[in-house]
Amino acid sequence: MVDLRGQYSHIKSEVDEAIQSVIDSAAFVKGAKVTEFQHHLEEFLQVKHVIPVGNGTDALQIALMSLGLKPGDEVITPTFTFIATAEVVAVLGLTPVLVDVDPTTFCISVEALKKVISPKTKAIVPVHLFGQNADMEQILSIAKEHHLYVVEDACQSIASRYTFSNGESRPSGCMGDIGCTSFFPSKNLGCYGDGGALFTNDDDLAEKIRCIANHGMKVRYHHDRIGVNSRLDSIQAAVLDVKLPHLMEYTEKRQAAAMYYTRSLQSLKELILPQTGEQSTHVFHQYTLQVTDGRRDQLQAYLKEHDIPSMIYYPIPLHLQKAYQSDRYGEGDFPVAEKLSKTVLSLPMHTELDEEQLNYIVEEIKRFFN
Template sequence: MNFCDLNKQYQAYQQEIDAAIHSVINSSSFINGKEIELLESELASFTGVNHAISCSSGTDALLLALMALEVKPGDEVICPAFSFIASASMIEFYKATPVFVDVSPIDFNIDPKRIEEKITPKTKGIIAVSLYGQCADMDAINAIAKEYGLWVIEDGAQSFGAKYHGKRSCSLTEIATTSFFPAKPLGCYGDGGAVFTNNDELAEKVKTFRSHGQTKRYIHKYIGINGRMDTLQAAILRVKLKHFEDEITNRQKAAEQYYKQLNGHVLLPEIVENRESVWAQYTIGVSQRNELKTKLAQESIPTAVHYPLILPHQEAFRNNVSAQELFEVSELLSETVLSLPMHGLITIEEINQVANAIINNI
């Protein structure tokens, strides 16, 4: 059994993927080939936004969004304490200050009730990570941002394809980002990402920044980065996007089966009303996490811990957080979460095998 069975997915779409790859190779248009523009149009249509700008990774997508929003050294940006490091690290990379907020015990995303107490005159925006495949409480977050004149980025690296009140993740804020890392719900065969916006000006800035700040060949308006997606990755993503809706449906059926089997045995993820998760991970909570992880490994069942150390306790952010500051929910999650096998082609039989092993070992 695989935690995320990319080979099974490749076998399912092999003819289409191979044809797409060979088409790019035959054209020799490895950078800025026609597949880039086609993918961007399809991603924009899928999410319901005016602009989808592909780029080299989900991390670079965050950096490009911050560049377009003109974040400056010394600015403060609010972000969740429990998450992957990318969102907070790009704030720090830009010489701004990540201000950590504890997460909700319901959806594990940044807790809107705790945001206002962290706002200062230096606060410029909020990065709301949609963790494990479920969007954060974007209405509440956007309302706070509007009241205080802040921008909001939805980091949809784990939630691309999810819905919030009927709208797709990455269409819920003025600018949003996602990752196409291979293990994501929609993944390429390397690194890749995208920025989404309805704002024409922001879109133009992101496009310029991702290509060394040039407005036309060898004419540079800004200092930018080499943040382009390569054409091969775009071609692969276009194939996978055709099958994505079916994979989302299968992920949701898989999550329902996990719930049916494990309810009453461990802490299970909760999907808030008017939200649909894309189930990037199916993450449970269990008190003896490390012991269970070891026992499952002995039965050849792979698991992962997302994430074992909260961001405020990472050495990289040691200068940003008071030693007395508490992040109680985040710390509890870091000690108890365990992610189970989940992917777009997982079977009910595989889920039952994992569930039975958990029940027999707790």
């Protein structure tokens, strides 16, 4: 699905040198490289604070910890996402309230979200799924009306942008109170291990987040709040600092591959191809189509036989996962997510796809249907 070795081959000397310089400095944890990368990302996103942490899941957990929520408080999040989004809510003793997604963007349905707001609701965690932003204009307006926090799960959407109806354009993850991202190797900006970050323009929240990520301390061995240990290590920061200047070029390569898929497959009536919401750009963390004739699994098996990888993100929505069952909902309650889990298929998507590979993939898909 990704070609990290191919991508590395273009930046090998820069990456090797950056890693070597961390080894030479022996500043493996909290080194200068982490601060350098943090500032470069702040500049790139035009956000006041980037707080690097150990991974995207930690980023989401720390974000919720910083909001001072209490057990039983409700956090609304989509049922069609990676487990981490709801997992951190449950881990903190908060109540995940799952809702259905929009059939066009696969992001949280604003109509569904409105219906579940209760006096216990304290936060909304929209997920910018597969690389495009949820309907942030509406979400922020609902949050304002009901005094709710908004924590963006931007783990799949770095470098995508959202334009508000007043013409203002903002980067993904920098619109709500806090944004969270992941630098997992296959992400659009990926390191060579685990990594993540939080974004915020709020000075008080930034201070709390830094404190929580560092065992709840500001002054060494003085623990003002309950925290965790979550750090981006210097070697990962060095890799990310080499890759960040390439991020827009990487994004354009993904978008070009997506356009190729769309152009080549749009005549197949058995497929619904990815659509982008009006106010967002799409950075195609995934190119996810829907197979509408019931043969999704057969297509996947056919592609496998022809050495073409594909993935089902996500085969089971969260409300049907054993660990997340609730009296609130059951099978049939979130028809869009349930249908997507049976029809979606993600095609290879990365920065190294060339025309020959793309052509091979689309020709095999066409052959399957003809």
